Amino acid sequence: MNKKEYAIIVAGGKGTRMNSDVPKQFLPLHGKPILMHTLEAFYNYSSDIEIILVLPANDVDTWKNLCIQHSFSTPHHLTIGGSSRFQSVKNGLNSIENTSGLVAIHDGVRPLISTPIIDASFRIAAAHKSAVAAVRLKESIRVTTQDTTEAVDRSLYRLIQTPQTFDLEMIRSAYEIDEVPSLTDDASVAEKAGHKISLFEGSYENIKVTTPEDLIIAEALINRKNNG
Template identity: 55%
Template sequence: MTLPYGPIMKEFAIIVAGGSGSRMKSDLPKQFIEVNGLPILMHTLRAFRAYSPSLQIIVVLPASQMLYWKSLCLSHGFIIEHSLVEGGDTRFHSVQNGLNSITDTAGLVTVHDGVRPVIDPQIIALGFREALSQGSAVTSVPLKDSIRHVDPDGNQALDRTAFRLVQTPQTFHLERMRHAFTMGYQPQFTDCASVLEQAGFTIHLIEGSYQNIKITTPEDLEWAKVYLNP
């Protein structure tokens, strides 16, 4: 099969890290909380660099956190190459800023939550491979629990096999991303897949991992310590 852009395309990763620490009950933004001796965000960047030494990594942070991040890199001797981009008011605007920092006209771009440090490089690789041929690759996992739909009149059971839990990374052709993110922000844009879908593109799902947790609560932090234990 002939690939749409040939066998080699430049690859970019936009790591969005704009969380606070409110649900973690911490004054420190959660991406900077240490797990097994390293800030969470550093674990995430290590996974992406393990995928490829040529991957161009873009970290999107609030402007108020950039100096602190740079100081953490110095104190930990963290030398993984990456560029810093100022975040926006919402996740949509932060990803948009990351995209605007890319000067290339073609390539593949993956977007990942900075506080998902337990990401397997093989899943990152799968995302890029599938996005190359399908145009998109959105990581997801099946539901393990029963679900019910709740409305003012009551609730009813739903078939959980008809649903998926969506994760990151989410990988797309750069041109599609650029086109989709020219739209104005809408509240239902909770991830890149929802933006691309609204722009008329088909979303292709790939298999993720239950270990690929988004660290949001103190319980998540304890699981991350287990999963990231060398």
């Protein structure tokens, strides 16, 4: 019997690096807010998935108005976020009534996530209890200290993306640990709680839209996909 699948979409950005007064998840991309593309991607993967959207309390009315304006009907549940990403994810996890299942945790501003990657994340998490999307580095990297720099082997490193998908019971218990600044994503929380992390191949197209340049790239990628 397949486990119930959930997706927690975390969208608490402010748009600072976008030089915008509008939170970045609400900026238009190909005619509608970035966040709507993200939710649709998970619903297109499976209409049976339960989507939990975590938003700051101040953004809820804006989101509801945008849904009306764009006739947005993708099913989802709204949960109020916390003062940090850690607290927001924890709120999302605690809003799930079931005690078992698989949950993908995904950035609201990664709207180009594909069905094959979502599918892979759930399949791998079902087998290994964790599945974290990652890509290889394209460029050389150096480590810096106070007075010098040193080349390092880039093949040893990965850039981490979302979705980060887990056994629900495991990740929910992991989020009971105390929050510290080093816990920058869900994989670091699970690891800190004593769990091993399984990586799988993500996609360079699965960009996180945080700067004006990212928005231009995302628009180009969507246009290519639609014209392909």
